[in-house]
Amino acid sequence: MRLFATGLLLTMAALFLALHRLHGLFPAWDTPLGYAIAFTEAAMVGGLADWFAVTALFRRPLGLPIPHTAIIPENKDRIADSMARFLRENFLTPQVVARRLQGFNFAASLGGFLGDPTRGENPRIRAGAANLLADVLESLDPEQMGGMVKTGLKSQLARIDAAPLLAQMLENAIADQRHLPVLEAMLRKVGEVIEANEPMIREMIHARANTIMRWTGLDERLANGVLDGTYRLLAEIIVQPDHPLRGKVDEALTALVRDLRSDPEMQARVARIKAELLANPALGAWIEAMWERGRTALLEAMRNPEAALSGSLGATLGQGLGQLGAALGGDARLQVMVNRFARRTLVGVSARYGSEIVRLVSETVKRWDAQTVSARIEGAVGRDLQFIRINGTLVGGLFGLAIHTVERFL
Template identity: 55%
Template structure:
């Protein structure tokens, strides 16, 4: 565009010279050539004036230190500060961001991304997964594993497990979900008793007196004891209203209540939790859990197509379908995005504008000039072209007016 604008200026100069030379040589064409000369002369003036104005923005015209030229290089710091204030005042304020975010359908974009067969644009997916893989491989596995273990350990130690266990047990009791467990425990007790009859017989034999052993009554006593225990277990298993089963239910209900409301029980559960977390086997299991998760993430990142078409892809697709069918969830997602963007503007608006200002201040004058000229230079060359043509038309009109008068 600079070549076009300069070429047009040279063309006007050539036309002016040609008309000036031909005008006295051919009196018959002199009136017409006068209009041509006036157009070309005024076009040169307009083109040169606009060339000076455009050039003065970025540098000294012809290298001459003319006052009020090279405006951008001389004022780059002020331009950076003004641009930063403009961004902060008109863009990075919560009210503007919130108003803009009301027109942004984040939920709709998420639905379109999640419900596509390929989970969105392949370049976005591949780029994101490649970045995730590079980050995972670049970080030290030992340090990262230690950080993950420490984070998991901290969260678990902060967990007040007793009320959660009490609520879970209370919910199970309310819906009789504990009954299969009790029935299974009774069956296991019956099998264990039958498998260990010899232990009971040996215990009765050792603790019976010599008269009982001599008369063989210890064997009879052991048989009665084993039969009574087996019959008791069978009765409890067969009768939902058995008193012993009621006592078990009451004991579980008391345990659920203590877990939720008894501070002493809460402290005992906390001690048990800490002892479990301090166990080397548990710590090794947490380490292994992190390594398995890291390996799975790396496999998914290295093969995003397989991840998208596998279980993860199915889960994401189901999420997109659920989001499509739930307008309330869409509104909640959009509201969350709007609040997040507004909070980001409120919290980080000032650091962002300082970053803009400091970055422009750190650039040298040539860098600022080059980048601004690359951004708007093409349009500025149109100003030179328009100035040349408009100047020529003004000169033509003035010449016509002078001839008419």
């Protein structure tokens, strides 16, 4: 298009010179030649003016230091800030995001996609997205990412107030009697430990009995009584739901819940234990190992998504996604819940990260050199810019023709 516009301008210049050569040689043709000369002359002026205007946007015409030229390279940073401000004010404010999402049924669209039985026939989107994610994961430094995951998880855990959380968990467990299986399992384990160490217990009782008890054999009867009584007590606690010791355990757990919620000393003790656990190097090593195993498995799945989703796993996953899509497409209440969650999430993202996003745009454009900015903008709108030159040449010629006509009749 640039060559075409330049060629049209040169054609007008060549015709102008040729017509001037012919003017006066044939007097009968002077009048029509005058109109043609006026057209080509004005076309040259219009074409040159628009060539200068278009060129001045991106560079200095003919390399001359003419003021107010190379506008885009000279104002690159201001353009970057304007682009970022435009994005921030028109796309990434919570009010704009909420308004644009108000009439969009995200849940129904997602349900239609997941419930479409033909979505698996063309896996290009899935494979492309998987490969893209795999490339991103592989491009990141594994050690640095592992450290970031560990630091991020530890910082999140450090913010959690553990005492009220433990109190709520214990209270819910007591209310639903979910602690009873744990209690019974612990009692059975205590019985197994006593049974496994029965000779040692008998030896301890014999060692602590006096001489008379040993001579009379009372120490053996005492050991049998202690062990039998212990076994009987454990069995009664396990099989009798209303055993008094069960009530004592419930009372102790209820008191612990109360202390976790209201006792500053207990809360400080829990916070201290949590801090010691987070500071333990073994926890950091465990988190990094878990991250590396998860990262490796994720990379393998993304590099070969067909194999990862083949067989019974793929069939089960596909069936589950289809059922989820049907539910999203047909359940109006579920759609309301999902749409509300999606709107709140996206509005929250725009509120929290909108400034960072636009700053990323601004800083990226500012880091580009002037030639890169000019080339990318000119490449995006180049054809229309060259049409400006073409139109300027033709419209200028028509105006020149009109002016010459008016001049002839004055």
